[in-house]
Amino acid sequence: MTEKIRNFCIIAHIDHGKSTLADRLLHLTGTVSDRDTTEQILDSMDLEREKGVTIKASAVRMNYTAGDGSAYELNLIDTPGHVDFGYEVSRALNACEGAVLVVDASQGIEAQTLANLYQALEADLVIIPVINKIDLITARPDEVAEDIGSLLGVPPAEVIRVSAKDGTNVAAVLEAIVRKVPPPKGDANLPLRALIFDSHYDSYKGVIAYIRVVEGKVTADEAIRMIATGVDVKPIEVGTFAPMMKPAAGLAAGEVGYIATGLKSVHEARVGDTVTSAARPAPHPLPGYRHPKPMVFAGIYPSEAEDYQNLREALDKLQLNDASLTFEPETSQALGFGFRAGFLGLFHMEIIQERLEREYDLSMVFTAPTVAYEVLMHDGTVTVVNSPADLPDEGLIAEIREPWMTIEIITPTDYYGPIMELVTRRRGIYKQQEYPAPHRVQLDYEIPLSEIIVDFFDELKSRTRGYASLDYQFLEYRMDELQKLEILVNGEPVDALATIVHEKEAYHKGQRFITKLKELIPRQLFDVAIQASAGGRIISRANVKATRKDVLAKCYGGDISRKKKLLEKQKKGKKRLKMVGNVEIPQEAFMAVLSLEED
């Protein structure tokens, strides 16, 4: 039975055309009709469509009659390409036997092409190399085929050349999948073991677990058990993605599909857990895989205190779909009750912010993102601080350690200089270089994470006209001369504006921060003094003078309604400000620390 099944994923650097190629495959196999013209069918969230970026992996089943005349079941798992979502890729890989490696014909091999490829090779997947976008005038398929050939150790002629956009040669990809990707192994008669590689929350059917059945069978009639959490539940429905959810009698070893669990909490059906049968449980779970760890933290506070519960519920719901989002309650003197949330990266944080605003219609203040610091105290204990405001008193601290990353930057050799300059200015340390292809250099550095969460990627892109690409992994915690930079408003420290900086940069950053805040904080009914302080010294100060005039002193002819509307509008604008003590601070101020880099 499993002889005719192929489970594969598509991996690529961001924007090299995975989603577009997936669309093509869906059309070619008749899984969606040509009249379903929505582009990037697997990108179902509005936000994905708009940004043209795949955020969540999706799985879909296709029926395909191959050149050899027999019918195959192809399960495609689409994966995101942005580096923040690398963990999604690793999950998808565990559910597959093969990977289509897509490389853009004009961009060539980039950082995540390599990163994803290495992961796929580690997971023992068969690689099918494909060059996409051969229709572009800037395409250089021969060169790129040459590069891929030497990377994989295959003849360049074996690399399939396609245009996902106009459909050229895409059928060859399907044939290669059938021929080269091995059918899944696994005994359907053993007790059930299925890997949860993704999930989403459905308000009717509860947590929908995306599964790859490794051994045994799953049906809707038989109770299942989550091995790690020990939860037993009778599924509401079992089915496949075609590409919408389509109920099926059951799924057997080798197959990919979903279980609608009816569970209300993602904590009971965790991604990475193994599903087994409640009646005939398997003795051991499947080997788990790397659980994504949040790298970047920020406070999220409702603009209006009444919204606290709504924010909580929204975060709960988002977490159902996004196991990498973490949050816990936090209180700020300045901002009241909120949450400290952890994200995979800045891009991930941006996505969460937009989804909260858009899907839940919430108005919030996000504080500037920070990394998690390890603080060694004089008494020998170590605490983890992921909010600058929580940094203990300086006198108690023996040392502060911050997370360091290794980064690989792949770039045309022309941009060697500007990149070197950017990285070293941000405390990066050069390690080595390699030439993965002619005119391309891979530069390896070590750099503090705090230096790359702040517009590093944008800077890199602008210095290299968009050509450089970046991949990063956590390296280790290292000690450095770090200190808290505090902002005082009318003499009171504002916890939500505190940040941790390198001692050498405290002065410069403090000055810039104050200049920025002076622009951002609107004039109030009284003078507002703002100061930056580090190491017990005030290093910069400014004064926002009291407003003197705020009144409609205009001739108006009895049109009270309009006047009232103007006042209502002004009131609404005021509501978006945060009261810190009796000072109104706009939300942008809490992110201002992100733009202190420029000279």
Add this chain to the structure above:
Amino acid sequence: MIYSLYLHVPFCKHRCAYCDFNTYAGQEALIPDYVDALVREIESVAHSAPEQLAVHTIFFGGGTPSLLTSKQFEQIFRALRGHFDLSDLETSLEANPGTVSLDTLRDLRSLGFNRISFGVQSFHANELRQLERIHDPFDVFDAVTWARRAGFENLNLDLIFGLPQQSLDRWSATVKRAVGLAPEHLSLYALTVEHGTPFGRWAARGLLPVPDADAAAEMYEWAGDFLSASGYEQYEISNWAKPGFQCEHNLQTWRNQPYLGFGAGAHGYAAGVRYSNVLRIKTYIERLTNPESRTVNIEFPFSPATVNRLPSTVRSEMQETMMLGLRLTSEGVSAADFAARFGVPVTDVFGKEIDELLGLGLLEWVLPPSPAFGRGAGGEGIIRLTKRARLLGNQVFIRFVD
């Protein structure tokens, strides 16, 4: 209940560069039909009124009402006298100094006008040119002199501060000249750059160097001091008068009392509804001429020209009573009046807001009420803006809206 009447005359010879009022240049040929329509609207509204309404002020605003001939005014007054109970009237006319002569002013006086408000704006020829006003400073001297000779004992001059490139010196020269003409009343307005006006377009392109809010505040405060030293009392954020010469018509609005609006784009507030008329002159005329629309039964205070109706709720009426009444810098909102009108003490409805504003030094109680009744509830106190808050009115008013 005593009413005020507002009649809108939406014609101007030329549109000033900052103006966003409902007025039109080059449409003067429509004036005769427009006056006929006004008369019809007056008849229609008076007809549907539950009783003959008592009226104590009439105000012709614009636009440029002084473009109407005395015959045309005569026609309108005939209609007003025929349908309303007029007694002890304040009858005001807005006039452009460049559109009057001694003769026309004499006619206006004998028609019954007893107050004229001149749109002076500035005493500097270059400022007037920049505003694209059609008059110059000499026209103002003439107009005021002629008005006195014609027997007007109640004159207002409108001035604008915060003009492009205006300095405090230039502004104070304008104020001093205005005071030199000894008007009974002065209105000082801050220039507001509006979208869709030439000023708005220039400002968007960065071509309008208007003084900043601090400089405008200086000008306002200087003028306030100068006017009070010259015998004028401030009674509203933008208005000063010699004792006994407050504008009754405008007081009606700020006290949140009813007024009927006639004419294209006119606003009214009566029978618990804020309403307004269609803006375009031609549509206005059509609506009042078309026999069909005239025959349908229309409820008071509406007319065939009414296009917007916003019924008040008790809550909105309370809010507006505060937001308007607090503009009255001297009389403010009386706790007794509020309680009499709504049957509940103002401190019960807006206690939190008032306390906050007292704390911020933006509001003050005058004549603290006797302790037996609690603050403001017993009927003796009035609540009003502090001196500092006169320029920060919006910070106060927004607390009384939703």
